[in-house]
Amino acid sequence: MRKALMIFGKSLLALLSLAGVALLWLTGWLVWHYQYGIGLPTESTLSALSSTDHVCAAGGRGAFVRLADIPPLVRKAVVAFEDPDFYAPPSAGPLMQFALAAISNRRPTGSNISLSVTRYCLKALSPQCCKGIDWHIGNWVFMGRVERALSRDRILEIYLNGTYFGRNANGVVMAAEAYFGKPLAELDVHEIAFMLVRARRPHRSQGYDGSTRDLVIDRMLKAEVISEAQAVAAKAHPPPANNKPIDGQNTPINR
Structure with missing residues:
Protein backbone atom coordinates (compact mmCIF):
# COMPACT_ATOMS: atom_id res chain seq x y z
CA MET A 1 0.00 0.00 0.00
CA ARG A 2 2.80 2.38 0.94
CA LYS A 3 4.65 1.60 -2.28
CA ALA A 4 1.51 2.29 -4.31
CA LEU A 5 1.08 5.66 -2.57
CA MET A 6 4.69 6.58 -3.31
CA ILE A 7 4.24 5.69 -6.98
CA PHE A 8 1.02 7.71 -7.10
CA GLY A 9 2.73 10.67 -5.41
CA LYS A 10 5.64 10.62 -7.82
CA SER A 11 3.28 10.33 -10.79
CA LEU A 12 1.21 13.25 -9.53
CA LEU A 13 4.35 15.34 -9.00
CA ALA A 14 5.51 14.53 -12.53
CA LEU A 15 2.13 15.52 -13.96
CA LEU A 16 2.15 18.77 -12.00
CA SER A 17 5.66 19.50 -13.23
CA LEU A 18 4.60 18.88 -16.82
CA ALA A 19 1.52 21.07 -16.32
CA GLY A 20 3.75 23.83 -14.93
CA VAL A 21 6.09 23.61 -17.91
CA ALA A 22 3.12 23.63 -20.28
CA LEU A 23 1.65 26.67 -18.53
CA LEU A 24 4.96 28.53 -18.72
CA TRP A 25 5.26 27.67 -22.41
CA LEU A 26 1.68 28.81 -23.08
CA THR A 27 2.24 32.04 -21.17
CA GLY A 28 5.42 32.73 -23.12
CA TRP A 29 3.71 32.00 -26.42
CA LEU A 30 0.76 34.27 -25.59
CA VAL A 31 3.09 37.13 -24.61
CA TRP A 32 5.08 36.71 -27.84
CA HIS A 33 1.95 36.30 -29.97
CA TYR A 34 0.17 39.42 -28.75
CA GLN A 35 3.25 41.59 -28.44
CA TYR A 36 4.98 40.63 -31.69
CA GLY A 37 3.09 37.98 -33.64
CA LEU A 160 -10.72 65.56 -29.63
CA ASN A 161 -9.70 65.88 -33.29
CA GLY A 162 -10.91 62.47 -34.45
CA THR A 163 -14.21 61.84 -32.66
CA TYR A 164 -17.25 61.92 -34.93
CA PHE A 165 -20.27 64.01 -33.88
CA GLY A 166 -22.64 63.58 -36.82
CA ARG A 167 -23.25 66.26 -39.48
CA ASN A 168 -19.96 65.36 -41.16
CA ALA A 169 -18.17 66.88 -38.17
CA ASN A 170 -14.94 65.20 -37.09
CA GLY A 171 -13.52 66.81 -33.99
CA VAL A 172 -14.82 69.31 -31.46
CA VAL A 173 -14.09 72.40 -33.57
CA MET A 174 -16.16 71.19 -36.52
CA ALA A 175 -18.93 70.02 -34.15
CA ALA A 176 -19.24 73.47 -32.60
CA GLU A 177 -19.74 75.01 -36.02
CA ALA A 178 -22.04 72.22 -37.24
CA TYR A 179 -24.50 72.38 -34.34
CA PHE A 180 -24.19 75.92 -33.01
CA GLY A 181 -22.58 77.95 -35.78
CA LYS A 182 -19.98 79.42 -33.46
CA PRO A 183 -16.32 78.93 -32.50
CA LEU A 184 -15.54 76.30 -29.90
CA ALA A 185 -14.35 78.93 -27.42
CA GLU A 186 -17.80 80.55 -27.39
CA LEU A 187 -19.79 77.45 -26.41
CA ASP A 188 -21.74 77.56 -23.15
CA VAL A 189 -21.75 74.70 -20.64
CA HIS A 190 -25.06 73.26 -21.89
CA GLU A 191 -23.78 73.34 -25.50
CA ILE A 192 -20.57 71.52 -24.58
CA ALA A 193 -22.62 68.92 -22.71
CA PHE A 194 -24.91 68.41 -25.71
CA MET A 195 -21.90 68.03 -27.97
CA LEU A 196 -20.51 65.24 -25.78
CA VAL A 197 -23.85 63.43 -26.01
CA ARG A 198 -23.57 63.58 -29.78
CA ALA A 199 -20.09 62.05 -29.55
CA ARG A 200 -21.71 59.03 -27.89
CA ARG A 201 -24.65 58.96 -30.32
CA PRO A 202 -23.48 60.50 -33.59
CA HIS A 203 -26.01 58.69 -35.79
CA ARG A 204 -29.12 58.67 -33.58
CA SER A 205 -31.73 61.17 -34.73
CA GLN A 206 -34.52 60.13 -32.35
CA GLY A 207 -34.88 59.92 -28.58
CA TYR A 208 -32.79 62.90 -27.48
CA ASP A 209 -34.59 64.29 -24.41
CA GLY A 210 -31.84 66.13 -22.59
CA SER A 211 -31.41 63.57 -19.78
CA THR A 212 -28.02 62.42 -21.03
CA ARG A 213 -26.95 66.02 -21.46
CA ASP A 214 -27.84 66.61 -17.81
CA LEU A 215 -25.77 63.55 -16.87
CA VAL A 216 -22.78 65.16 -18.59
CA ILE A 217 -23.44 68.35 -16.61
CA ASP A 218 -23.64 66.36 -13.36
CA ARG A 219 -20.28 64.73 -14.07
CA MET A 220 -18.75 68.11 -14.87
CA LEU A 221 -20.03 69.36 -11.51
CA LYS A 222 -18.75 66.29 -9.65
CA ALA A 223 -15.31 66.79 -11.19
CA GLU A 224 -15.44 70.47 -10.16
CA VAL A 225 -15.14 71.55 -13.78
CA ILE A 226 -18.13 73.87 -13.25
CA SER A 227 -19.85 75.39 -10.23
CA GLU A 228 -23.27 74.39 -8.90
CA ALA A 229 -24.71 77.67 -10.19
CA GLN A 230 -23.35 76.92 -13.68
CA ALA A 231 -24.84 73.43 -13.53
CA VAL A 232 -28.29 74.72 -12.57
CA ALA A 233 -28.17 77.37 -15.31
CA ALA A 234 -27.04 74.83 -17.92
CA LYS A 235 -29.84 72.39 -17.09
CA ALA A 236 -32.39 75.19 -17.40
CA HIS A 237 -31.65 75.47 -21.12
CA PRO A 238 -33.90 73.33 -23.33
CA PRO A 239 -32.17 70.92 -25.72
CA PRO A 240 -31.27 72.69 -28.97
CA ALA A 241 -33.96 72.46 -31.63
CA ASN A 242 -31.28 71.80 -34.22
CA ASN A 243 -30.09 68.58 -32.61
CA LYS A 244 -30.36 65.86 -35.27
CA PRO A 245 -27.15 64.42 -36.72
CA ILE A 246 -28.64 64.37 -40.28
CA ASP A 247 -26.13 61.97 -41.80
CA GLY A 248 -25.35 58.38 -40.92
CA GLN A 249 -21.70 58.01 -41.76
CA ASN A 250 -19.25 55.79 -39.99
CA THR A 251 -16.13 57.68 -39.01
CA PRO A 252 -13.17 57.18 -36.74
CA ILE A 253 -13.53 57.49 -33.01
CA ASN A 254 -16.88 56.39 -31.63
CA ARG A 255 -18.14 53.50 -29.56
Whole structure:
Protein backbone atom coordinates (compact mmCIF):
# COMPACT_ATOMS: atom_id res chain seq x y z
CA MET A 1 0.00 0.00 0.00
CA ARG A 2 2.80 2.38 0.94
CA LYS A 3 4.65 1.60 -2.28
CA ALA A 4 1.51 2.29 -4.31
CA LEU A 5 1.08 5.66 -2.57
CA MET A 6 4.69 6.58 -3.31
CA ILE A 7 4.24 5.69 -6.98
CA PHE A 8 1.02 7.71 -7.10
CA GLY A 9 2.73 10.67 -5.41
CA LYS A 10 5.64 10.62 -7.82
CA SER A 11 3.28 10.33 -10.79
CA LEU A 12 1.21 13.25 -9.53
CA LEU A 13 4.35 15.34 -9.00
CA ALA A 14 5.51 14.53 -12.53
CA LEU A 15 2.13 15.52 -13.96
CA LEU A 16 2.15 18.77 -12.00
CA SER A 17 5.66 19.50 -13.23
CA LEU A 18 4.60 18.88 -16.82
CA ALA A 19 1.52 21.07 -16.32
CA GLY A 20 3.75 23.83 -14.93
CA VAL A 21 6.09 23.61 -17.91
CA ALA A 22 3.12 23.63 -20.28
CA LEU A 23 1.65 26.67 -18.53
CA LEU A 24 4.96 28.53 -18.72
CA TRP A 25 5.26 27.67 -22.41
CA LEU A 26 1.68 28.81 -23.08
CA THR A 27 2.24 32.04 -21.17
CA GLY A 28 5.42 32.73 -23.12
CA TRP A 29 3.71 32.00 -26.42
CA LEU A 30 0.76 34.27 -25.59
CA VAL A 31 3.09 37.13 -24.61
CA TRP A 32 5.08 36.71 -27.84
CA HIS A 33 1.95 36.30 -29.97
CA TYR A 34 0.17 39.42 -28.75
CA GLN A 35 3.25 41.59 -28.44
CA TYR A 36 4.98 40.63 -31.69
CA GLY A 37 3.09 37.98 -33.64
CA ILE A 38 -0.13 39.68 -34.76
CA GLY A 39 1.35 42.66 -36.56
CA LEU A 40 0.35 45.53 -34.28
CA PRO A 41 2.03 48.89 -34.98
CA THR A 42 5.18 49.30 -32.91
CA GLU A 43 5.79 51.94 -30.27
CA SER A 44 8.33 53.61 -32.59
CA THR A 45 5.67 53.81 -35.33
CA LEU A 46 3.25 55.42 -32.89
CA SER A 47 5.85 57.85 -31.59
CA ALA A 48 6.57 58.95 -35.17
CA LEU A 49 2.93 59.91 -35.90
CA SER A 50 2.46 63.50 -37.02
CA SER A 51 1.81 65.88 -34.14
CA THR A 52 0.60 68.66 -36.45
CA ASP A 53 -1.99 66.82 -38.55
CA HIS A 54 -4.81 64.29 -38.28
CA VAL A 55 -3.81 60.68 -37.71
CA CYS A 56 -7.29 59.11 -37.91
CA ALA A 57 -8.19 57.75 -41.33
CA ALA A 58 -11.28 59.95 -41.80
CA GLY A 59 -10.31 62.80 -39.52
CA GLY A 60 -8.84 65.21 -42.02
CA ARG A 61 -11.86 67.21 -43.19
CA GLY A 62 -11.11 70.16 -40.94
CA ALA A 63 -8.08 71.89 -39.51
CA PHE A 64 -6.11 69.98 -36.90
CA VAL A 65 -6.25 71.78 -33.55
CA ARG A 66 -3.50 71.44 -30.95
CA LEU A 67 -4.64 70.49 -27.46
CA ALA A 68 -3.36 73.80 -26.08
CA ASP A 69 -5.73 75.63 -28.42
CA ILE A 70 -8.82 73.72 -27.27
CA PRO A 71 -10.57 75.56 -24.40
CA PRO A 72 -9.77 74.03 -20.98
CA LEU A 73 -13.51 73.73 -20.21
CA VAL A 74 -14.00 71.47 -23.23
CA ARG A 75 -10.96 69.32 -22.40
CA LYS A 76 -11.99 68.94 -18.77
CA ALA A 77 -15.62 68.21 -19.68
CA VAL A 78 -14.59 65.37 -22.00
CA VAL A 79 -12.40 63.78 -19.33
CA ALA A 80 -15.07 64.25 -16.62
CA PHE A 81 -17.74 62.56 -18.73
CA GLU A 82 -15.83 59.92 -20.66
CA ASP A 83 -12.95 58.99 -18.38
CA PRO A 84 -12.56 60.64 -14.94
CA ASP A 85 -9.45 58.54 -14.22
CA PHE A 86 -7.84 59.27 -17.59
CA TYR A 87 -4.76 60.93 -16.08
CA ALA A 88 -4.42 58.41 -13.23
CA PRO A 89 -1.70 55.75 -13.60
CA PRO A 90 -3.17 52.33 -14.57
CA SER A 91 -3.34 49.77 -11.77
CA ALA A 92 -2.48 46.89 -14.12
CA GLY A 93 -1.38 46.40 -17.70
CA PRO A 94 -4.08 46.09 -20.37
CA LEU A 95 -3.38 42.39 -20.97
CA MET A 96 -3.61 41.66 -17.24
CA GLN A 97 -6.84 43.68 -17.04
CA PHE A 98 -8.29 41.63 -19.89
CA ALA A 99 -7.29 38.36 -18.17
CA LEU A 100 -8.77 39.44 -14.82
CA ALA A 101 -11.98 40.51 -16.54
CA ALA A 102 -12.25 37.16 -18.31
CA ILE A 103 -11.77 35.29 -15.02
CA SER A 104 -14.40 37.38 -13.24
CA ASN A 105 -16.81 37.40 -16.22
CA ARG A 106 -16.98 41.18 -16.57
CA ARG A 107 -15.91 43.81 -19.06
CA PRO A 108 -12.28 44.90 -18.83
CA THR A 109 -11.66 48.22 -17.15
CA GLY A 110 -9.37 50.78 -18.67
CA SER A 111 -9.28 54.18 -20.27
CA ASN A 112 -12.33 54.82 -22.45
CA ILE A 113 -10.48 57.58 -24.28
CA SER A 114 -7.34 55.52 -24.88
CA LEU A 115 -9.33 52.49 -25.98
CA SER A 116 -11.45 54.58 -28.37
CA VAL A 117 -8.35 56.11 -29.95
CA THR A 118 -6.75 52.67 -30.18
CA ARG A 119 -9.73 50.74 -31.53
CA TYR A 120 -11.32 53.24 -33.88
CA CYS A 121 -8.40 55.35 -35.03
CA LEU A 122 -4.89 53.97 -34.68
CA LYS A 123 -5.90 50.38 -35.48
CA ALA A 124 -6.21 51.60 -39.07
CA LEU A 125 -2.40 51.63 -39.13
CA SER A 126 -2.63 47.84 -39.37
CA PRO A 127 -5.97 47.09 -41.10
CA GLN A 128 -5.23 43.38 -41.73
CA CYS A 129 -4.45 42.68 -38.11
CA CYS A 130 -6.51 40.91 -35.54
CA LYS A 131 -9.58 38.85 -36.37
CA GLY A 132 -11.71 36.87 -33.97
CA ILE A 133 -10.35 36.59 -30.43
CA ASP A 134 -7.14 38.31 -31.55
CA TRP A 135 -9.24 41.40 -32.30
CA HIS A 136 -10.54 41.58 -28.72
CA ILE A 137 -7.31 40.82 -26.89
CA GLY A 138 -5.22 42.67 -29.46
CA ASN A 139 -7.12 45.90 -28.76
CA TRP A 140 -6.07 45.79 -25.13
CA VAL A 141 -2.48 44.90 -25.88
CA PHE A 142 -2.33 47.67 -28.47
CA MET A 143 -3.88 50.13 -26.02
CA GLY A 144 -1.00 49.44 -23.64
CA ARG A 145 1.42 50.12 -26.47
CA VAL A 146 -0.38 53.38 -27.32
CA GLU A 147 -0.26 54.52 -23.69
CA ARG A 148 3.46 53.77 -23.48
CA ALA A 149 4.29 55.52 -26.75
CA LEU A 150 2.05 58.59 -26.41
CA SER A 151 1.41 60.95 -23.53
CA ARG A 152 -2.08 61.27 -22.10
CA ASP A 153 -2.28 64.80 -23.53
CA ARG A 154 -1.40 63.50 -26.99
CA ILE A 155 -4.03 60.74 -26.77
CA LEU A 156 -6.63 63.30 -25.70
CA GLU A 157 -5.59 65.56 -28.56
CA ILE A 158 -6.15 62.74 -31.08
CA TYR A 159 -9.51 61.96 -29.48
CA LEU A 160 -10.72 65.56 -29.63
CA ASN A 161 -9.70 65.88 -33.29
CA GLY A 162 -10.91 62.47 -34.45
CA THR A 163 -14.21 61.84 -32.66
CA TYR A 164 -17.25 61.92 -34.93
CA PHE A 165 -20.27 64.01 -33.88
CA GLY A 166 -22.64 63.58 -36.82
CA ARG A 167 -23.25 66.26 -39.48
CA ASN A 168 -19.96 65.36 -41.16
CA ALA A 169 -18.17 66.88 -38.17
CA ASN A 170 -14.94 65.20 -37.09
CA GLY A 171 -13.52 66.81 -33.99
CA VAL A 172 -14.82 69.31 -31.46
CA VAL A 173 -14.09 72.40 -33.57
CA MET A 174 -16.16 71.19 -36.52
CA ALA A 175 -18.93 70.02 -34.15
CA ALA A 176 -19.24 73.47 -32.60
CA GLU A 177 -19.74 75.01 -36.02
CA ALA A 178 -22.04 72.22 -37.24
CA TYR A 179 -24.50 72.38 -34.34
CA PHE A 180 -24.19 75.92 -33.01
CA GLY A 181 -22.58 77.95 -35.78
CA LYS A 182 -19.98 79.42 -33.46
CA PRO A 183 -16.32 78.93 -32.50
CA LEU A 184 -15.54 76.30 -29.90
CA ALA A 185 -14.35 78.93 -27.42
CA GLU A 186 -17.80 80.55 -27.39
CA LEU A 187 -19.79 77.45 -26.41
CA ASP A 188 -21.74 77.56 -23.15
CA VAL A 189 -21.75 74.70 -20.64
CA HIS A 190 -25.06 73.26 -21.89
CA GLU A 191 -23.78 73.34 -25.50
CA ILE A 192 -20.57 71.52 -24.58
CA ALA A 193 -22.62 68.92 -22.71
CA PHE A 194 -24.91 68.41 -25.71
CA MET A 195 -21.90 68.03 -27.97
CA LEU A 196 -20.51 65.24 -25.78
CA VAL A 197 -23.85 63.43 -26.01
CA ARG A 198 -23.57 63.58 -29.78
CA ALA A 199 -20.09 62.05 -29.55
CA ARG A 200 -21.71 59.03 -27.89
CA ARG A 201 -24.65 58.96 -30.32
CA PRO A 202 -23.48 60.50 -33.59
CA HIS A 203 -26.01 58.69 -35.79
CA ARG A 204 -29.12 58.67 -33.58
CA SER A 205 -31.73 61.17 -34.73
CA GLN A 206 -34.52 60.13 -32.35
CA GLY A 207 -34.88 59.92 -28.58
CA TYR A 208 -32.79 62.90 -27.48
CA ASP A 209 -34.59 64.29 -24.41
CA GLY A 210 -31.84 66.13 -22.59
CA SER A 211 -31.41 63.57 -19.78
CA THR A 212 -28.02 62.42 -21.03
CA ARG A 213 -26.95 66.02 -21.46
CA ASP A 214 -27.84 66.61 -17.81
CA LEU A 215 -25.77 63.55 -16.87
CA VAL A 216 -22.78 65.16 -18.59
CA ILE A 217 -23.44 68.35 -16.61
CA ASP A 218 -23.64 66.36 -13.36
CA ARG A 219 -20.28 64.73 -14.07
CA MET A 220 -18.75 68.11 -14.87
CA LEU A 221 -20.03 69.36 -11.51
CA LYS A 222 -18.75 66.29 -9.65
CA ALA A 223 -15.31 66.79 -11.19
CA GLU A 224 -15.44 70.47 -10.16
CA VAL A 225 -15.14 71.55 -13.78
CA ILE A 226 -18.13 73.87 -13.25
CA SER A 227 -19.85 75.39 -10.23
CA GLU A 228 -23.27 74.39 -8.90
CA ALA A 229 -24.71 77.67 -10.19
CA GLN A 230 -23.35 76.92 -13.68
CA ALA A 231 -24.84 73.43 -13.53
CA VAL A 232 -28.29 74.72 -12.57
CA ALA A 233 -28.17 77.37 -15.31
CA ALA A 234 -27.04 74.83 -17.92
CA LYS A 235 -29.84 72.39 -17.09
CA ALA A 236 -32.39 75.19 -17.40
CA HIS A 237 -31.65 75.47 -21.12
CA PRO A 238 -33.90 73.33 -23.33
CA PRO A 239 -32.17 70.92 -25.72
CA PRO A 240 -31.27 72.69 -28.97
CA ALA A 241 -33.96 72.46 -31.63
CA ASN A 242 -31.28 71.80 -34.22
CA ASN A 243 -30.09 68.58 -32.61
CA LYS A 244 -30.36 65.86 -35.27
CA PRO A 245 -27.15 64.42 -36.72
CA ILE A 246 -28.64 64.37 -40.28
CA ASP A 247 -26.13 61.97 -41.80
CA GLY A 248 -25.35 58.38 -40.92
CA GLN A 249 -21.70 58.01 -41.76
CA ASN A 250 -19.25 55.79 -39.99
CA THR A 251 -16.13 57.68 -39.01
CA PRO A 252 -13.17 57.18 -36.74
CA ILE A 253 -13.53 57.49 -33.01
CA ASN A 254 -16.88 56.39 -31.63
CA ARG A 255 -18.14 53.50 -29.56
